[in-house]
Amino acid sequence: MSVEIDYIAHNNKFTNIDSKIKSITAISLILIALILSMPIVSIFVLLIAIFLTLFAGIPYKFYLKFLSVPLIFSLITFIFMAFFFGSGDILWNSGISFIVIRIDGLELAINTFLRIVACFSSLGFLALTTPITDILNILSKLRVPKLLLEIAMLMYTTIFLFFSQIEAMKNAQSTRLGYYGFKNSYRSLGVLISNLFFRSLDKSDKLQISLDSRGFSGSFHIYDR
Incomplete structure (x- = not known):
């Protein structure tokens, strides 16, 4: 969504x-x-x-x-x-x-x-x-601390990665009948959650590397359209 x-x-x-x-x-x-x-x-x-x-x-x-x-x-x-x-x-x-x-x-x-x-x-x-x-x-014009705005921007960006990972893993499990029956669904959900945790750590590291490679200095610049 x-x-x-x-x-x-x-x-x-x-x-x-x-x-x-x-x-x-x-x-x-x-x-x-x-x-x-x-x-x-x-x-x-x-x-x-x-x-x-x-x-x-x-x-x-x-x-x-x-x-x-x-x-x-x-x-x-x-x-x-x-x-x-x-x-x-x-x-x-x-x-x-x-x-x-x-x-x-x-x-x-x-x-x-x-x-x-x-x-x-x-x-x-x-x-x-x-x-x-x-x-x-x-919010920046209302003098909201820049740190909060940067965290909000990173969280908003990460949400897309988070949901895309969930959708990809769930589709892969569904094609293998991972959600056929209560027992399989329970086991597949546990595997999805555990894998999602490690995938999230990996994506966060890659996000930080991509920011550093683009000269990220600790702040995002937001401009009027």
């Missing part, structure tokens, strides 16, 4: 719009959802973020896939808060000690869930419409 995100960020209707405008829009939406902290406001922010993202030409199937991971964690948070938070009147009792839904706990869970989804959708709008180099350029 990381490769798709990078491609979409460079090829959408908002790519040529000033990254500062997109950043201010995303941050403003996030601040509105966090500061006002009301369900209706969070829903409003969510709808705006979804509209802007889809209007930019982001495929809706990819967008649903992009939102699926934070939605899962948000639902887990919602369930946990609904059952274990609150001290008011009981709305539903499971019959098991401490596992009840209280009115104030449910309200807090709903509000928190909507805020998380609204904020992530706003952040997703920025990530899917703005190349990473433009985002890092804005």
Whole structure:
């Protein structure tokens, strides 16, 4: 998915719009959802973020896939808060000690869930419409320490290598029926993880050698487009 995100960020209707405008829009939406902290406001922010993202030409199937991971964690948070938070009147009792839904706990869970989804959708709008180099350029102008920006750039670059290695090894295992049956799948997954660790070390060494051979002096130069 990381490769798709990078491609979409460079090829959408908002790519040529000033990254500062997109950043201010995303941050403003996030601040509105966090500061006002009301369900209706969070829903409003969510709808705006979804509209802007889809209007930019982001495929809706990819967008649903992009939102699926934070939605899962948000639902887990919602369930946990609904059952274990609150001290008011009981709305539903499971019959098991401490596992009840209280009115104030449910309200807090709903509000928190909507805020998380609204904020992530706003952040997703920025990530899917703005190349990473433009985002890092804005952060550098905001006086974010250069060391953090360089680490972020290296991590972002390494992610592509990481996923390409996973895909190549998994395809090789699949062609040899490595995931046929639970026992084979369990063993193949263990082999994949162990090999991935050593492959990652090897790739990191090669990345450092390539940087040194190109005169890397300890800092990346990020320019305005």
